[in-house]
Amino acid sequence: METEFTPIMSLLGGVLIGLSAVLMMASFGRITGVSGILGGLFTFTPFTNLWRLAFVVGVILSPFIFRKATGITPDYHVSSDVVILVIGGLLVGLGTVIGSGCTSGHGVCGMARLSKRSFFATALFMVSAIVTVYVMRHVI
Protein backbone atom coordinates (compact mmCIF):
# COMPACT_ATOMS: atom_id res chain seq x y z
CA MET A 1 0.00 0.00 0.00
CA GLU A 2 1.39 3.40 -1.06
CA THR A 3 1.61 6.28 1.42
CA GLU A 4 1.97 9.96 0.56
CA PHE A 5 5.39 11.62 0.90
CA THR A 6 4.92 14.28 3.62
CA PRO A 7 8.27 16.05 4.18
CA ILE A 8 6.87 19.20 5.85
CA MET A 9 4.46 17.45 8.25
CA SER A 10 7.10 14.85 9.08
CA LEU A 11 9.76 17.50 9.72
CA LEU A 12 7.36 19.48 11.97
CA GLY A 13 6.36 16.30 13.81
CA GLY A 14 10.04 15.51 14.31
CA VAL A 15 10.68 18.99 15.73
CA LEU A 16 7.84 18.45 18.26
CA ILE A 17 9.37 15.10 19.30
CA GLY A 18 12.68 16.95 19.79
CA LEU A 19 11.04 19.75 21.81
CA SER A 20 9.46 17.15 24.09
CA ALA A 21 12.88 15.56 24.66
CA VAL A 22 14.41 18.98 25.42
CA LEU A 23 11.58 19.77 27.88
CA MET A 24 12.21 16.50 29.75
CA MET A 25 15.95 17.26 29.95
CA ALA A 26 15.44 20.89 30.99
CA SER A 27 12.82 20.15 33.66
CA PHE A 28 14.30 17.13 35.41
CA GLY A 29 17.30 15.97 33.45
CA ARG A 30 15.79 12.91 31.85
CA ILE A 31 16.52 11.20 28.54
CA THR A 32 13.24 10.68 26.66
CA GLY A 33 13.32 7.00 25.76
CA VAL A 34 9.81 5.63 25.43
CA SER A 35 10.84 2.00 25.93
CA GLY A 36 12.69 2.94 29.12
CA ILE A 37 9.87 5.11 30.45
CA LEU A 38 7.24 2.49 29.63
CA GLY A 39 9.40 -0.40 30.85
CA GLY A 40 9.89 1.39 34.17
CA LEU A 41 6.15 1.10 34.79
CA PHE A 42 6.26 -2.67 34.45
CA THR A 43 8.89 -3.83 36.89
CA PHE A 44 9.05 -6.25 39.77
CA THR A 45 9.92 -3.47 42.20
CA PRO A 46 7.39 -1.23 44.01
CA PHE A 47 5.82 1.56 41.97
CA THR A 48 7.34 4.99 42.64
CA ASN A 49 7.45 6.85 39.34
CA LEU A 50 4.33 8.90 38.76
CA TRP A 51 6.13 10.94 36.07
CA ARG A 52 6.49 7.81 33.90
CA LEU A 53 2.76 7.17 34.06
CA ALA A 54 2.06 10.83 33.25
CA PHE A 55 4.29 10.75 30.15
CA VAL A 56 2.71 7.50 28.92
CA VAL A 57 -0.81 8.86 29.49
CA GLY A 58 0.17 12.01 27.57
CA VAL A 59 1.31 10.01 24.55
CA ILE A 60 -1.84 7.84 24.66
CA LEU A 61 -4.15 10.89 24.84
CA SER A 62 -2.29 13.04 22.29
CA PRO A 63 -4.37 11.86 19.28
CA PHE A 64 -7.47 13.47 20.87
CA ILE A 65 -5.75 16.85 20.83
CA PHE A 66 -4.56 16.22 17.27
CA ARG A 67 -8.14 15.48 16.22
CA LYS A 68 -9.49 18.57 18.00
CA ALA A 69 -6.82 20.79 16.44
CA THR A 70 -6.90 19.46 12.87
CA GLY A 71 -10.24 17.65 12.55
CA ILE A 72 -8.31 14.76 11.00
CA THR A 73 -8.41 11.17 12.26
CA PRO A 74 -4.86 9.79 12.00
CA ASP A 75 -4.21 7.26 9.22
CA TYR A 76 -3.59 3.77 10.55
CA HIS A 77 -3.03 0.65 8.49
CA VAL A 78 -1.51 -2.38 10.17
CA SER A 79 -1.30 -6.14 9.69
CA SER A 80 -4.49 -7.93 10.74
CA ASP A 81 -2.55 -11.16 11.29
CA VAL A 82 -2.66 -11.85 15.05
CA VAL A 83 0.44 -14.08 14.90
CA ILE A 84 2.48 -11.31 13.25
CA LEU A 85 1.20 -8.73 15.77
CA VAL A 86 2.07 -10.94 18.75
CA ILE A 87 5.53 -11.94 17.47
CA GLY A 88 6.26 -8.31 16.51
CA GLY A 89 5.16 -7.00 19.92
CA LEU A 90 7.16 -9.62 21.81
CA LEU A 91 10.32 -8.89 19.77
CA VAL A 92 9.98 -5.11 20.22
CA GLY A 93 9.55 -5.63 23.98
CA LEU A 94 12.47 -8.06 24.24
CA GLY A 95 14.79 -6.12 21.96
CA THR A 96 14.30 -2.69 23.51
CA VAL A 97 14.90 -3.96 27.06
CA ILE A 98 17.95 -6.07 26.09
CA GLY A 99 19.37 -3.26 23.92
CA SER A 100 18.46 -0.53 26.47
CA GLY A 101 16.55 1.68 24.04
CA CYS A 102 14.40 2.16 20.97
CA THR A 103 13.84 4.71 18.22
CA SER A 104 13.50 7.59 20.72
CA GLY A 105 16.13 6.70 23.33
CA HIS A 106 18.88 5.58 20.92
CA GLY A 107 17.63 7.05 17.62
CA VAL A 108 16.77 10.57 18.76
CA CYS A 109 18.23 11.36 22.22
CA GLY A 110 21.29 9.10 21.91
CA MET A 111 22.32 10.36 18.49
CA ALA A 112 21.71 13.97 19.61
CA ARG A 113 24.13 13.28 22.50
CA LEU A 114 26.61 11.81 19.98
CA SER A 115 26.61 8.50 21.88
CA LYS A 116 28.65 5.83 20.07
CA ARG A 117 26.44 3.12 21.54
CA SER A 118 23.30 4.81 20.20
CA PHE A 119 24.75 5.31 16.69
CA PHE A 120 25.66 1.62 16.70
CA ALA A 121 22.25 0.49 18.02
CA THR A 122 20.33 2.74 15.60
CA ALA A 123 22.28 1.51 12.58
CA LEU A 124 21.72 -2.08 13.67
CA PHE A 125 17.93 -1.87 14.21
CA MET A 126 17.50 0.08 10.96
CA VAL A 127 19.35 -2.60 8.98
CA SER A 128 17.52 -5.37 10.84
CA ALA A 129 14.11 -3.75 10.13
CA ILE A 130 14.93 -3.08 6.46
CA VAL A 131 16.03 -6.70 5.97
CA THR A 132 12.86 -7.93 7.72
CA VAL A 133 10.58 -5.85 5.47
CA TYR A 134 12.53 -6.97 2.39
CA VAL A 135 12.17 -10.63 3.32
CA MET A 136 8.47 -10.35 4.22
CA ARG A 137 7.47 -8.30 1.16
CA HIS A 138 9.81 -9.47 -1.59
CA VAL A 139 11.12 -12.93 -0.68
CA ILE A 140 8.37 -14.88 1.09
Add this chain to the structure above:
Amino acid sequence: MQTLISLIAGLIFGYGLVLSGMSNPAKVMNFLDLTGSFDPSLIFVMLGAVVTTFIGYRLVWRMERPFISGELQNTLKSQIDGRLIVGPILFGVGWGLVGLCPGPALASLTFGGLSALIFFVALIIGMLVSKLIVRFI
Protein backbone atom coordinates in the same frame (compact mmCIF):
# COMPACT_ATOMS: atom_id res chain seq x y z
CA MET B 1 4.91 19.68 39.07
CA GLN B 2 7.15 16.98 37.58
CA THR B 3 4.03 14.94 36.84
CA LEU B 4 2.36 17.83 35.02
CA ILE B 5 5.48 18.59 32.93
CA SER B 6 5.76 14.86 32.02
CA LEU B 7 2.13 14.82 30.93
CA ILE B 8 2.70 17.88 28.72
CA ALA B 9 5.93 16.38 27.31
CA GLY B 10 4.02 13.15 26.54
CA LEU B 11 1.27 15.10 24.78
CA ILE B 12 3.80 17.03 22.66
CA PHE B 13 5.72 13.84 21.88
CA GLY B 14 2.58 11.95 20.84
CA TYR B 15 1.31 14.91 18.82
CA GLY B 16 4.64 14.89 16.98
CA LEU B 17 4.34 11.17 16.28
CA VAL B 18 0.84 11.53 14.85
CA LEU B 19 1.62 14.71 12.85
CA SER B 20 4.76 13.16 11.37
CA GLY B 21 2.97 9.99 10.26
CA MET B 22 5.07 7.70 12.48
CA SER B 23 1.92 6.44 14.18
CA ASN B 24 0.82 4.87 10.87
CA PRO B 25 2.50 1.44 10.53
CA ALA B 26 1.99 1.45 6.73
CA LYS B 27 4.09 4.62 6.46
CA VAL B 28 6.85 3.16 8.62
CA MET B 29 6.89 -0.08 6.62
CA ASN B 30 7.12 1.90 3.36
CA PHE B 31 10.05 3.86 4.76
CA LEU B 32 11.77 0.54 5.45
CA ASP B 33 10.83 -0.90 2.03
CA LEU B 34 13.71 0.59 0.03
CA THR B 35 13.11 -1.54 -3.07
CA GLY B 36 9.30 -1.36 -3.01
CA SER B 37 6.79 1.41 -2.22
CA PHE B 38 9.51 3.54 -0.56
CA ASP B 39 8.27 6.63 1.35
CA PRO B 40 11.24 8.74 2.60
CA SER B 41 9.09 10.87 4.99
CA LEU B 42 10.57 9.35 8.13
CA ILE B 43 14.04 10.66 7.26
CA PHE B 44 12.50 14.09 7.86
CA VAL B 45 11.07 12.99 11.24
CA MET B 46 14.52 11.82 12.28
CA LEU B 47 16.16 14.99 10.96
CA GLY B 48 13.69 17.30 12.75
CA ALA B 49 13.89 15.37 16.01
CA VAL B 50 17.67 14.87 16.16
CA VAL B 51 18.60 18.43 15.14
CA THR B 52 16.10 19.96 17.61
CA THR B 53 17.31 17.71 20.42
CA PHE B 54 20.98 18.27 19.53
CA ILE B 55 20.63 22.06 19.77
CA GLY B 56 18.18 22.00 22.71
CA TYR B 57 20.30 19.66 24.84
CA ARG B 58 23.37 21.86 24.37
CA LEU B 59 21.44 24.93 25.51
CA VAL B 60 20.01 23.04 28.50
CA TRP B 61 23.41 21.64 29.53
CA ARG B 62 24.58 25.21 30.15
CA MET B 63 22.25 25.27 33.18
CA GLU B 64 23.60 24.18 36.55
CA ARG B 65 20.71 21.79 37.12
CA PRO B 66 17.23 21.07 35.72
CA PHE B 67 14.62 23.68 36.66
CA ILE B 68 12.44 21.23 38.62
CA SER B 69 14.59 18.49 40.11
CA GLY B 70 17.29 15.90 39.52
CA GLU B 71 20.62 16.04 37.71
CA LEU B 72 21.29 16.66 34.01
CA GLN B 73 21.94 13.24 32.47
CA ASN B 74 24.98 13.59 30.30
CA THR B 75 27.28 10.67 31.00
CA LEU B 76 28.07 8.52 28.00
CA LYS B 77 28.89 4.84 28.14
CA SER B 78 31.01 3.74 25.22
CA GLN B 79 31.18 -0.03 25.66
CA ILE B 80 29.53 -2.07 22.92
CA ASP B 81 28.61 -5.45 24.37
CA GLY B 82 26.55 -8.45 23.35
CA ARG B 83 23.33 -6.92 24.64
CA LEU B 84 23.79 -3.93 22.32
CA ILE B 85 24.04 -6.34 19.37
CA VAL B 86 21.26 -8.81 20.23
CA GLY B 87 18.74 -6.18 21.45
CA PRO B 88 18.63 -3.88 18.41
CA ILE B 89 18.56 -6.87 16.01
CA LEU B 90 15.50 -8.35 17.78
CA PHE B 91 13.85 -4.91 18.02
CA GLY B 92 14.46 -4.32 14.29
CA VAL B 93 12.80 -7.60 13.32
CA GLY B 94 9.72 -6.77 15.41
CA TRP B 95 9.61 -3.19 14.08
CA GLY B 96 9.93 -4.45 10.51
CA LEU B 97 7.22 -7.09 10.98
CA VAL B 98 4.51 -4.71 12.21
CA GLY B 99 5.78 -1.12 11.74
CA LEU B 100 5.24 -0.08 15.38
CA CYS B 101 7.94 0.93 17.87
CA PRO B 102 7.10 1.75 21.55
CA GLY B 103 6.05 5.42 21.06
CA PRO B 104 3.63 4.80 18.19
CA ALA B 105 2.38 1.65 19.97
CA LEU B 106 1.15 3.99 22.74
CA ALA B 107 -0.05 6.79 20.46
CA SER B 108 -2.18 4.39 18.38
CA LEU B 109 -3.95 2.75 21.34
CA THR B 110 -6.99 5.05 21.08
CA PHE B 111 -7.49 4.75 17.31
CA GLY B 112 -5.77 1.49 16.31
CA GLY B 113 -8.52 -0.82 17.52
CA LEU B 114 -7.92 -4.43 18.56
CA SER B 115 -4.68 -4.83 16.56
CA ALA B 116 -3.03 -1.96 18.46
CA LEU B 117 -4.13 -3.50 21.77
CA ILE B 118 -2.83 -6.98 20.84
CA PHE B 119 0.54 -5.49 19.84
CA PHE B 120 0.74 -3.45 23.06
CA VAL B 121 -0.01 -6.43 25.33
CA ALA B 122 2.62 -8.53 23.51
CA LEU B 123 5.11 -5.64 23.85
CA ILE B 124 4.61 -5.47 27.62
CA ILE B 125 4.93 -9.26 27.97
CA GLY B 126 8.16 -9.07 25.91
CA MET B 127 9.51 -6.37 28.23
CA LEU B 128 8.69 -8.36 31.37
CA VAL B 129 10.20 -11.57 29.98
CA SER B 130 13.41 -9.82 28.94
CA LYS B 131 13.74 -8.20 32.37
CA LEU B 132 13.67 -11.69 33.85
CA ILE B 133 16.22 -12.91 31.29
CA VAL B 134 18.51 -9.91 31.84
CA ARG B 135 18.54 -10.67 35.59
CA PHE B 136 20.04 -14.07 34.96
CA ILE B 137 22.70 -13.06 32.40
